[in-house]
Amino acid sequence: MSARIGFFSFLVLFLTIIGKNEGARILGVFPFFAPSHYILGSTLMKGLAEAGHDVTIISPFKEKNPPKGGKWTEIIVENTLEAVMKSFPKPDLFKMEGLSGISSGISTTFLIETLTNLITEETLKNNKIQELLKSNQKFDAVIITQFNVEAMKAFASHFNAHLILFSNVAANSWLNHFVGNPSLPSFFPEILLSFPEKMSFMQRLENTIFKLANTLYYNLYIYPKHNEFIQKYFPNPVNIDDLLYNVSLVLLNSHESISSAQPHVPCMVEIGGYHIQPPKKLPDDLQKFLDEAKEGVIYFSMGSNLKSQDLPIETREAILKAFGKRKEKILWKWEDDVLPGKPPNVKVGKWLPQQDILAHANVKLFITHGGLLSTIETVYHGVPIIAIPIGGDQKMNAYGAERQGYGIVLPLREISEEKLSGLLDEVLANPQYTNNVKERSIIMKDRQVKPMDNAVYWVEYVIRHNGAKHLRVPYLELTWYQFYLLDVLAFIIGVILTTVILIKVTCTYFYRKRLNKTKLKKN
Known part of the structure; x- marks a missing residue:
């Protein structure tokens, strides 16, 4: 009897270990043609594959050095580059260098949005992507590059997977609002304005104006535009508002050694330097x-x-x-x-x-x-x-x-x-x-763990804890105008104005009444 119990206990332990080591299915979406973007995306996905996971990556490049561990699948959208270039001739970036401040920010914003809209649509309508969307594949997590390809976040909803964002840069106003991370224009310079951490009054003014303009631009044009892409190219489309703020994790390519210390909500993790490899022999x-x-x-x-x-x-x-x-x-x-x-x-x-x-x-x-x-x-x-x-x-x-x-x-x-x-x-x-x-x-x-190990841990953590909703800050439910207390400020201003008007009307009324009494006495 004891032998049977011992064998049964061993079997349960063995199956538990096997279950824990079973790799997850992870989709990575990195559609940009810039080699630097691909280096970051492919290195992250290869690290996950080498940790034993079943990884699929969407990109325009073929990987020259596939990972040795896990499972590696590539969906190469190479034909999208030609389609994008037809509608978006390559600009002379050196001629744009002289721009600064808001003028630089505005011109760069329009340049980025024109390009990213084209890349988003050309990628989504690619035959290979449409085949993927119509397949019966399942994924546990979807990792999307956070660079103005908002419609692609619908991959997570489509595959009923947890949404993980990867940012090429430190925390910034392009992504902070998706997870409720503080980014007040008083201390958080806009990434395209290149202002120092401690801004002058005029820089804070420019920063605030640019942030407000960007917020309106995204909410009134960019998000509706990407919602159109979702409705057009996904078999079972959902509204973009149900996607943008349903983020389980943000992986940041940053670290205090290269950028200023910044506030981060619990679901934001810094992994800057994870792409650095041990030196190899040179030619x-x-x-x-x-x-x-x-x-x-x-x-x-x-x-x-x-x-x-x-x-x-x-x-x-x-x-x-x-x-x-x-x-x-x-x-x-x-x-x-x-x-x-x-x-x-x-x-x-x-x-x-x-x-x-x-x-x-x-x-x-x-x-x-x-x-x-x-x-x-x-x-x-x-x-x-x-x-x-x-x-x-x-x-x-x-x-x-x-x-x-x-x-x-x-x-x-x-x-x-x-x-x-x-x-x-x-x-x-x-x-x-x-x-x-x-x-x-x-x-x-000087790190407690290697940045790649940290990235792998947190991706696995999100999958283990079914999206890790306990990492979400509760005020994320607020709209952007509620978050910045614009409705409260409007109410306070309204109360003050109403009070001032009432006081003025009351004073005017009693003044005129008294004046009329004085006139009557004189008469």
């Missing part, structure tokens, strides 16, 4: 070039979306002249076959393994556009920067690095041989820049 020519650079190496890259070859000719020539005077070697990500006027100390490459380069001990300075991935990687490896920000979040990241003391901002329009040479001397000769970034690097690496 032989690059390894030799870096190893032999006894005076050090300056690494120059404008990222994956911006092309150095598109720089204005006079700017490029000024940069080359400044580089030609350096004792250090220069490694430049240059997308063309030839770099006219290239000095002997400059080596170019159409594609360069940035993380592995920054990890090399001889790299002393990184000249960057200030993209967030580049910012995270340079902080992790402890390399100071000169930032040439162009748009998006680049200015915010660049000026943040300058305030934190590990970089200097060089606006594109101010580049000259003399200016660049002076900044190179300043950053390379002053050890404070390197010391500051190495201090930030220590902070980034």
Whole structure:
């Protein structure tokens, strides 16, 4: 009898362990054509697959290094790029660099919305996506990139799955309201305005006006537009209002080492730096070039979306002249076959393994556009920067690095041989820049758990706890005007005005009555 009980107990324990280790089915939606977006999305989904889960990813890229663990399925929407480009010719981003403040924010907002609306619709009507929507597949969670593709949140509703948002950047007003995270314009600069954390009165005024305008724009145009996409392309459509605020988890590509400390509600988790991999061996020519650079190496890259070859000719020539005077070697990500006027100390490459380069001990300075991935990687490896920000979040990241003391901002329009040479001397000769970034690097690496492990844990947590509704803040039920007390303020103002009017009417009445009595006495 005892043997049977022992065997039964063992069987129950065994089945319990098997049940706990059974992988979840997770859909990741990362439809953007920017390589940086794909790196973040695919790295997250591969981490989940390697943790033993059954992962499906929607993207325009084919993964070159599929995960070794779990199950990996790709739905590649490669044909959407051509369709989008027909309606959305690629803008000259370098020409937009001079805009600032509200004018920059407005123009960038319209640019982003035009592009994201096209990407959303072209992705949803793609034959492969329609086949997926009409299939009998089941998912436990859907992870959506939080970048103005609101209609795609209907994937979660369609598959009866928990909705998880992934943000390429830190908490911001594009996503805070979906989970009730505080983002008052008094202390939360709008991401497209690039204002410092401590804003002046005029900056707070601009920030407030821009936030109000954005809130109205999204609620009156963007969300209704994406609701149309949902009704048109999903077999069993629901209203977008039932989707936007039904978020179980937000994964933020941020950390205190690279951005200011910010308030986060319980369902928001920072995983910044999760995409960084251990350094790999460099190609032989690059390894030799870096190893032999006894005076050090300056690494120059404008990222994956911006092309150095598109720089204005006079700017490029000024940069080359400044580089030609350096004792250090220069490694430049240059997308063309030839770099006219290239000095002997400059080596170019159409594609360069940035993380592995920054990890090399001889790299002393990184000249960057200030993209967030580049910012995270340079902080992790402890390399100071000169930032040439162009748009998006680049200015915010660049000026943040300058305030934190590990970089200097060089606006594109101010580049000259003399200016660049002076900044190179300043950053390379002053050890404070390197010391500051190495201090930030220590902070980034000082974590209780690895950021990827943290991401996997919280995704699994949400699935284990059936959406983790206990993490939702109760005031999320308030509308945006209730959240900001606009209805209360309107009521208070109305009461004050009514009281003032009543007092005025009453005073006028008694004044006239008294005046009439005085006139009667005189008569």
